[in-house]
Amino acid sequence: MKKYFQLKNLFLIVFTVTLASCSKTEDIPQDIEINDFVWGGMNAYYKWQGIIPDLSDNRFSTREQLNSYLSGTGTPDELFNSLLSYPNEFPKDPNRVFSWITSDYIALENSFQGIRLTSGLKLVAIPYADNSGNAYVVVRDVVTGSDADIKGITRGMIISEVNGTQITTGNVSQLFEPNNFTVSLADYNGGNPTTNGTIINIVKSEVTENPIKVATIINEGANRIGYLMYNQFASDFDDELNQAFANFQTGGITDLVLDLRYNGGGSVASAVYLSSMITGQFNGEVFANKIWNEKVMANFSADNFIDRFTDRIVKKDSNGNTILDETINSLNLSTVYIIVSEQTASASELIINCLRPYIDVKLVGTETVGKQVASITLYDSDDYTRNGPNFNASHTWAMQPIVLEIQNRDGQNEPNGFTAEVQIAEDNSNLGVLGDPTEPLLERTIQYITTGARGTNFSFTSEVEKPIWNSNMKNLDYNNMYIQFK
Incomplete structure (x- = not known):
């Protein structure tokens, strides 16, 4: 049974020790209430709280001093960004701190379950081969039921x-921001695409995306290969994911x-x-270890920092009532083949990292992002939960700060x-159909399964350029890994 991490009163403990004579609810001027929430949540939970001078537990000795500081820190997002660290934990790009704040926690909550205002287009941008500064976008996927799907846009287009304006390396992101726009389709033309006269109008709408894109069984000689394309770790679909594995079992x-x-x-x-569906033979054993900041680690027992x-699958609603309780359909596999790319991050990398001490994890594709840290959603209440005491319903700000590093059983990431x-790498001129055995990455994986041969490496070259932008970057939950905060 899943144990939810209980951290409800940590801030209250810290705040009481630091500002013993002050009342949190009575001594906060209304114009800094949100900034007080930002500072308090970051002081309690931010992974690198200990190295940020303005988050130090000894930074303020009175409520008046804290209030004075908060009144001069600007907007909530300006304060939040000023408190972020750029630690050495991100050697590939030290500026990728993966923490953010939002003024719309409803949209944030929806994004965690695949509910977004979207055109349905999942795109990557590639520079023209002629080095002109122009760029084109390739449709890698289309969300089922979206306007793009209804209008007939498909993978590989x-x-x-956009709206008659040539895409460039500098304008690609902003061109796709409007809720209504036209796209001009083009022919590949050796990496210097030319328009072919087809123009399609796209309107964004709120769509719920099922993260289980494809779940099928492929017969290849003596091998019956289960193929699962899974695009987001969205908890609302855990039961459907479990059903897919039931079908793999039956098959x-x-x-x-x-x-x-x-x-x-x-x-x-x-x-x-x-991971438990893929295996099954390791029930109760350590899946991952979570490393929080020193204050959190000192205030709770070691078992709180372990996932097993x-x-x-056990789920409860906000009132503690069980809404799902079912046996996991496990395959008891000793090997899994995982297709990865430059868009594979966080919880996807967690799967790879935490399975590898137990089974053989074989990877096909390109290098993954490199993100071993996770966040929680903090709301403006006494314990920073959605249903906590003195929840401030006068605004919709919430924070998603990095609060922990996750390591596998052996302390690795x-x-x-x-x-x-x-x-x-994917060939932008020949993406293939997802789930089809002839789709290039799946075809190579099947070859690896059936023959053990790795084949000739085919990574980003002058003909297959590395993307400079992908449309998922605009999502509130982009490359996020989070735990449930109760």
Whole structure:
């Protein structure tokens, strides 16, 4: 049974020790209430709180001093950003701190479950081969039921103009921001696409995306290969994920291909469930260790910082009522094949990292992002939970700060990302159909399964350029890994 991490009163403890004579609820001027929430939550939980001078427990000796500081820190997002650290934990890019604040926690909560205002287009931008500064975008996927899907846009299509404006390396992000826009389709033309006269109008709408894109069984000689393309660790779909594994069980699969090439992460709990579905023979053993800041680690027992393999999915509502309790359908595999890319991050990397002490994890694709840290959602209440005492309903600000590092059973992680032993990048001129055995990355993985041969490496070259932008970057939960905060 899953144990929810109980950290409800840590800030109250710290605040009481630091400002013993002050009342949090009575001594805060209304114009700094939100900034007080920001500072308090970061002081209690931010992973690098101990090295930020303005977050020090000894920074303020009275409530008046703290109030004076907060009144001069600007807007909530300005204060939040001023408190962030740029530590050495991110050697590939030290500025990727992965923490953020939002003025709309409803949109944030929805994004965790795949509910977004979206065109349905999942895009990457590639510079023109002629080095002109122009760029084109390739449709890597389309969300089922979105306007782009309804209008007939499919994987592999190329877009060179938006609202009649040529895409460039500098304007690509802003061109796709409007809620209503037209796209001009183009022909590849050796990496210098030319428009072909097809123009399609796209309107964004709120769509719920099922993260289980494809779940099928492929027969390849004596091998019955289960293929799962899973695009987000969204807890609302854990039961459907479990059903997919029931189908794999019934189908008698001999091998599993887990396609995480576009999966930027999500719920750690869902990652534990998925890993338990892939295995099953390690129930109760350590899946991951969570390393919080020193204050948190000192105030709770060691078991609070461990996630374990499990044989059940158990979920409760905000009132503690059980809403789902079912046996996990486990495959008891000793090997898993995972397709990865430059968009594979956080909870996807957690799967790789935490399974590898137990089973053989074989990777096909390109190097992953490298993100071994996780966040929680903090709200403006006494204990920073959504249903906590004195919840401030006068605003919708929430924070998603990095609060912990996650290591596997052996204390390992890979901040530089994971490198696939079978290296193959997607060919923008020939993406193939997801789930089809002839799709290039899946085809190479099947070859690896059936022959053991890795084949010739095919990574980013002058013909297959590395993306400079992808449309998932605009999502509130981009490359996020989070735990449930109760």
